[in-house]
Amino acid sequence: MSPLAKYYLGAGIVSILALLIIPSTITWILVIAGLAAPVxxxxxxxxxxxxxxxxxRRRQIGR
Structure with missing residues (x-):
């Protein structure tokens, strides 16, 4: 697994845990902001x- 994929997987796990632990509007805003930042x-x-x-190509990004 590439390092970038590990970051994405970690961010996804943290987002899901945050939604489970703190189910509020602030958590949804943080998740949406995290997705909107690269865009x-x-x-x-x-x-x-x-x-x-x-x-x-995608694999050349980050060299």
Whole structure:
């Protein structure tokens, strides 16, 4: 399993545990913010940076 997949798995487990332990609106807001952060970062890129990001393969990201 790649290191990135381990991070995603850990984040998913922490999100589920937070929802089970603290079932409130704040937990839902935190989970949605955690999912929305990469999307917001993508939209903050210039068009040329987005094009370059789409052009490279997934395994090249992080080198």
């Amino acid at each position: 917001a970062a993508y939209f903050m890129l210039d068009e040329s940076q987005r094009r370059r990001l789409r052009r490279i």
